[in-house]
Structures are given as C-alpha cells and as structure tokens.
Amino acid sequence: MVDIELVGHEYHYEIENIIKPYTGYIKDASIRSILKGNLCRAEIYEGDNLVSFKEELGNEDQKYTKQLLIRTLYQVLCEFTGVKMPWGFLTGIRPTKIVHEMFENNIPKERIKKQLLEFYDIREDKVELMIKVAEKERGILEKNKADEISIYIGIPFCPTRCLYCSFTSYAIDHREQQVEAYLEALEKEIAFGGKYSSSKTIRSIYIGGGTPTSLNEEQLERLLMLVNQHFNVKDAEEFTVEAGRPDTITKRKLELLKQYHVGRISINPQTMNEETLLRIGRKHTTEDIVKVFSWAREIGHSNINMDLIIGLPGESSRDVKNTMDKIKALEPDSITVHTMAIKRASRLRESLEEYTLTQADEIEEMISITSQGAYEMGMEPYYLYRQKNMLGNFENVGYCKPGKESVYNIEIMEEKETILALGAGAITKVVDPKTNKIERIPNVKNVEEYINRIDEMLLRKQKGLKDLDNDF
Ligand code: SF4
DSSP states (O other), rough: EEEEEESSSOOHHHHHHHHGGGGGSSSSEEEEEEEEETTTEEEEETTTTEEEEEEEOOOOHHHHHHHHHHHHHHHHHHHHHHOOOOTTOOOOTTTOOOOOOOOHTTTOHHHHHHHHTTTOOOOOOHHHHHHHHHHHHHHHHHHOOOTTTEEEEEOOEEESSOOOOSSSEEHHHHHTTHHHHHHHHHHHHHHHHHHHHTSSSEEEEEEEEGGGGSHHHHHHHHHHHHHHHHGGGGGEEEEEEEOOOOOOHHHHHHHHHHHHOOOOOOOOOOOOOOOHHHHHHHHOOOHHHHHHHHHHHHHHOOOOOEEEEETTTTHHHHHHHHHHHHHHHHOOEEEEEEEOOOOOOOOOHHTTTSSSOOOOHHHHHHHHHHHHOOOHHHEEEEEEEOTTBGGGGEEEEEEETTOOHHHHHHHHHOOOSEEEEEEOOOOOOEEEETTTEEEEEEEESOHHHHHHHHHHHHHHHHHHHHHHOOOO
C-alpha cells in the first residue's frame, strides 16, 4: 500500500499522476511531498525509516516551483524503484507544447534538447520524437491566419460499444427516433455555426464521434448537405469524416462522402487480428476492413487514415507485427498508433480482472514494430499526444506520408486556433492567438439533454462567443 501526504501545497492531481505509474513497483511505502516557502522536498519511508529524499530550491515563479516539486518526487520514485519513465516527469497530454513554447522564445534546438533531457529527464528517443513532431507541426501552424477557425461536429453513435471506449457514444440500434431528433438539434447548431463562421476563413472541418457513418445513408446525406450549405467547404483546406467502423460503411456512403467534398477519411481497424476484434466487441472482420478500404480507393478517396491500438487485451508483439504487415499491404496515407489506455468510463476498466494487461517492455517492442512499419510505408511522425493511464506510460503517435498531415489533428493538439465544436459533448475552444489564452464553451454530454436543451446550448454559445470574439 502507498500512503501519500502533501505538506504545504494541494497539487493532488499532479502528484497522483506521477505516482500512479509507479504503484506496480512499490509494495509498502509512505510518500511525502513538501513545499516550505520555495523549498521543494520529497521523501519516501518504509515503516518509520526514511529511505530516499530529494530537495530543490524554487523561486518566486510558481510554475517553476511547482515543476521542481513534481521533479523531486519523480527523482525519489526513480531512486526507490530503479525505474525511469520514458517521458520523465512530464504528465501532460500535449508534450510538444513545451517545445513550441521554447521555439517561440527563440531557444536553439540544441538547448531545447538539453533541457528536455536534463531537466525533464525525458528519454533521448522521446526527445527526438518530440522535436521532430514539433518541427512538422510548425510548418502547419505557421500558416494559421488571424481570422481562421476550424469546425468539429460530433455524432455520438456507434454500432456497438468497444471494450476500451470512454467517449460519449451510444449503440445506435433501436435509437431511430433519437438519431432523428439529434440531427434536428444539430441542424440548429450547424446553422448557428454557419452564421458565426461567415466572416471567417475555415481551415479544417472534422466530423467525428462516435462513428458518423453509423448514420444511415439518408441521414448521412442530410448531414453532409447541411455542412455544405452552412460552411464554405470547398475552400477549407481539409474536410475529414471518421468512417471509423468498417461495419458502418457502404459503397453509397463512401460515394456520398466524395460527392460532398470530404477529402480525408479514417477507416479504423485497431487490429488486423480476428480474435481480438471479437474480444474488443467490434463485430466486424478483418476481411470487412480490406473490402471497405478497397471500395474507398475505387471511389477515389486519396487520403485515408487508419487508427491502430497497441496493447489490446490478449495481443502479443507477433499480433502487432501481423497487423502492421496487413496494413502495409493496404498502403494507407496515414496511421495513428494509440497505446492502450485504461479509461475510467470504459467497460474494460469495469472488468479489468478478466484481462491480462501488456507489460511495459512488450508495449515498447510493439511501438518499435509500428514505427518501423510506418517508416517502411514512407511515413513520418507528425502529431503526438499522451493520455492518462496508458500502458507503460507511453504515447500516441500519428504518422503520415509527405503532405498528408491532418491539419485538424495538429490544431486540436496544439490549441493555436479557435475550434467551433458542435454536437453533444463538444467543447468549443476560443483561442486568443496573441496571448495563447484559451476559453472553453462546452455543450452537455448526454444526447437526450443535448436534444432537450439545444436552445440553451445555442444561447450559451452565442453569449460565450460574443464575450470572447470581438469580431462577432
Ligand atoms: S468506435 Fe470509437 S467511439 Fe465508437 S465505441 Fe468504439 S471506440 Fe468508442
């Protein structure tokens, strides 16, 4: 059992996030994190014996002092367990933000590297990855214009709920009426979004969820027509629709996506192993994936992403190798490789004792199989993020062929541009590019509530945008 005591501060969240990946390595210990004036100290006790401690002196800069507090704790945990984390004491979901900040302050690359290695204690290969990704992202972010925004539209329905899912998503079966009511409410929000964006340039549009292609053909066409009617789709640099689950895709839907100017789609196998697909509740086969992928190519979709997950229950490195070999044969334009995360609202979390989770060293091997596979397909990493409770405390990486970077993925990660978000659970983020300050305007998560309270959502958005955007 691990006892944690905070003295002189209340950074519970940050301290717990540092300790969490170490809980498997510590049997019985008491941990104290102490802030006294600017002095940061961490201690580990076994019984009454102090077995490890670290101290560092902060200064008036609260952010820096807080970092030192977390760093001292990380250092005692490393010393006590003999285990270092690949991302050092970084716990945030957007590691590249630190690099962008340093780029903006004109810090030379070599000094950035040194800081990441020595201060944050990040492993060298992860430092290289961070810098490579940040440089790629810069090329996209530098093109952001002052009047530019991106649009997100959420469709919170899926055919079934995957084992690991924690998104706002409802199994679509027997929800005919609710889906219709949802589209009606969404139509109001899209019309509002159209008005708001009429004086702006739209850089990217992303329809995600859930699985937007769970809508039937008529519903999908209605949605695409609405988006085309209210937004300047043709001039947007990118228009993506997640066609995530192959069991929702028909030839007609792929044709509709093409007809309504969708330039990028995502067909997400997660794995190319039959048994795993069953185990995670996907209700489709690997053959279905190959079939819909070839339909998409036949119909002319020339920018197709595929999402994969490593560390799925029951999978070994050999299974991941098999997945990569099959993906390579399909030649997608980009892949996004997620490391399995045990999310709070997932079925997996509720039934964790039924599964054996993959250990960190095997996840590491899986990461190298997928990154090697991506390089062999001519792809490079272009975006990166982390989540809480990831196996081995690793990362998610998007790889793409040259010129196939997803603008939306970069914008949502780096938060340098306003994203107007529509639908249940969608959170609009208004970014002030001068100060990098971000204000959030959330919609309610629950679909029923979203439908019933749509007018209130619209008022909330209108008021929020009026307060935050001088041009509106
Ligand atoms: S397809 Fe995605 S959103 Fe839908 S249940 Fe599976 S993980 Fe969740």
